[in-house]
Amino acid sequence: MEFERIEGADRGRIVLYALSTCQWCRRTKELLSELGVAFSYIYVDLLEEDEMKGVIDDVTKYNPRGSFPVIRIGDKVIVGFHEEEIREALA
Amino acid sequence: MKKLPDVSEDEISARAARLQDEAEHSGYHLNPDVSVTRHLVRGLIANEKRYGYQACPCRCAGGRKEDDLDIICPCNYRDPDLAEYGACYCALYVSDRIAGGLAEAAPIPERRPPGSERSESIYRQENAVPSALPYPVLRCPVCGYLCARDAPPEHCPICHAMGERFRKLF
Structure with missing residues (x-):
């Protein structure tokens, strides 16, 4: 799967599932970059159909509603751009 | 990986101006x-270019219009979300308070x-x-346009047709 990797401080596995057109996803990505942590992200809307299905199935496991962004910080899952929650999880 | 269709700054300006006019005319506000x-x-x-309909940018459209009718902007959820949270899901549309700078749109x-x-x-129709x-x-x-009242308005608020053209539906 084509995750993009952003280099930064190692805080364990951080994965962002995002949509390329979504402003909350954009702000989540900006926040992670601003915090200087290493993370991987994927723009689900830009995947080929068969690949997209697999990733959406994964996302639905973490977030049954299937909304974006979904942020996995270790075992923790945050749904939506909840700045305080993200900052706390990375504090 | 696909590429998001190109959208020029001019296209964005023109569409934003049109949406702004339409919103203000109908009592809504853009962020x-x-x-x-x-x-x-x-x-x-970009969604209009790749899917053929302007799906909400903050939701994952499937590319089949009949499955996404509810998330074509303005979506079915805009007005209930404006009433409850002061902004729609993607925050393109906001309440008077947020438009006036008294509050900020939150997720x-x-x-x-x-x-x-x-x-x-969503797709059930009332028979x-x-x-x-x-x-x-x-x-x-x-x-x-439908309205529930004893007499039609002088002009249709949507298309400005004369009120006397209105007919009782039921």
């Missing part, structure tokens, strides 16, 4: 944060039902017509 609004408008235009929960529960709640109504329902023959 006053121009960076947010332009990002969302870019997404709307809100997704109101759209998950895929497995969607068909019944039964109630037998008794407190007001007659009047229909504009030009644009289909």
Whole structure:
């Protein structure tokens, strides 16, 4: 799967599932970059159909509603751009 | 990996201006944060180019219009979200308070039902017509606008057709 990797401080596995057109996803990505942590992200809307299905199935496991962004910080899952929650999880 | 269709700054400006006019004319407001609004408008235009309809930029469209009718902007959830949270899900549309700079749009929960529960709640059509109504329902023959009142408005508020053209629907 084509995750993009952003280099930064190692805080364990951080994965962002995002949509390329979504402003909350954009702000989540900006926040992670601003915090200087290493993370991987994927723009689900830009995947080929068969690949997209697999990733959406994964996302639905973490977030049954299937909304974006979904942020996995270790075992923790945050749904939506909840700045305080993200900052706390990375504090 | 696919590429998002190109959208020029001019296209964004033109669409944002049109949406702004339409919103203000109908008593709605676009998000006053121009960076947010332009990002969302870019997404709307890109979605129109890749899917053929302007799906909400903050939701994952499937590319089949009949499955996404509820998330074509303005989505089915905009008005309930404006009433409850002061902004729609993507925050393109905001309340008077947020438009006036008295509050900021914050992320809100997704109101759209998950895929497995969607068909019944969204696509069901009401077939039964109630037998008794407190007001007659009047229909504009030009644009289909409906209103429940004793007499039609002087002009249709949507398409400005003369009120005397309205007919009672039930």
